[in-house]
Amino acid sequence: MIIEQIITRLERISPEGAGNRHLERVYLPSDDLVKRIQRVVTDHGRELGISLRQPMDLSHGDVLYMDDHNMIVVEVLPEDILVIRPRSMREMGDIAHKLGNRHLPAQFEDDRMLIQYDYLIEDMLAQANIPYLRENIKVSQPFRHIGHSHG
Structure with a gap:
């Protein structure tokens, strides 16, 4: 799966809007937030390619993917x-x-x-x-x- 844009931010999604979606996280060190193109793996083993069309930094809480059943969110490592x-x-x-x-x-x-x-x-x-x-x-x-x- 290739991620080309940030869908929204986790804090902008109401509990009703999140529903019963399965939450996966992509754990990144803060240095990787500036990388527009990178390969990552979620905490459930799903491989993603991130290739943002707009030059922007990732942030803690960015929603990279969301459908009716799943949501993938950026989590910054301490x-x-x-x-x-x-x-x-x-x-x-x-x-x-x-x-x-x-x-x-x-x-x-x-x-x-x-x-x-x-x-x-x-x-x-x-x-x-x-x-x-x-x-x-x-x-x-x-x-x-x-x-x-x-x-």
């Missing part, structure tokens, strides 16, 4: 994340500057800054006495690595 909670805008700016110098992408959820685990950043946060936690969590979007040169 990953090792540093959850940083800056106490001020100045602290936020300082952290962002240091992350930018290391070319590490960040995501923001409410008052939290999320980055993929990096022992050097963890050490820097501890030395600077900046509040953070190391957690295994599911991110809803891929971390975007933005490349540039210092030339």
Whole structure:
């Protein structure tokens, strides 16, 4: 089966709309959410080819396939994340500057800054006495690595 578009999002389907459909999940690391073309296997062993016609990222909860009996949904795997909670805008700016110098992408959820685990950043946060936690969590979007040169 080839998936060429995202049908909807799981949270947009009411319990009545979902009915008694058999739910299968495609477990992906966040890095694979940016891949437009890939081969995956559901948790029930069904092989799928994903070849999205529109250039877009996959997200946790995307419904890839749905018929009267089945539904296939993207599930993002948890990953090792540093959850940083800056106490001020100045602290936020300082952290962002240091992350930018290391070319590490960040995501923001409410008052939290999320980055993929990096022992050097963890050490820097501890030395600077900046509040953070190391957690295994599911991110809803891929971390975007933005490349540039210092030339």
